[in-house]
Amino acid sequence: MKNKHEKNTSYSELATVESRRNELTAEEFPEGPYGSCIPSEDIGKSTPWRQDQRVSNPYGYENKNLHEGLPREFPPDYEP
Template structure:
């Protein structure tokens, strides 16, 4: 199963398009499955390589690793 969801490019149409003007934007067309999530540009690409490592930047907040999970 693929756990990462890639975002659709402009799912509501081009900027200013009247399509879907009065309906909310939906993230997916299929139901969510356990473990699925979006890719994030603000995360490590391969979290397994960085698991249980503290950030080295001064003032960085602690990581939100789940100690019971050993996967991405």
């Protein structure tokens, strides 16, 4: 029997949790440990890619929803 405070609700993950799980950052040393004389055959990602995983772009806006529809102002908009 259910408690009066329990509800049948389904929860979804927060956007930050999904972002952390799906956006991969660049590796510091993608070719292996610094100074290693042993060649590494497994360079890069060590596990298979999941469906929603992607590499994050370090040169884009952090929060794209706040900047959606706004033009970039570089180079500055001016009439010669």
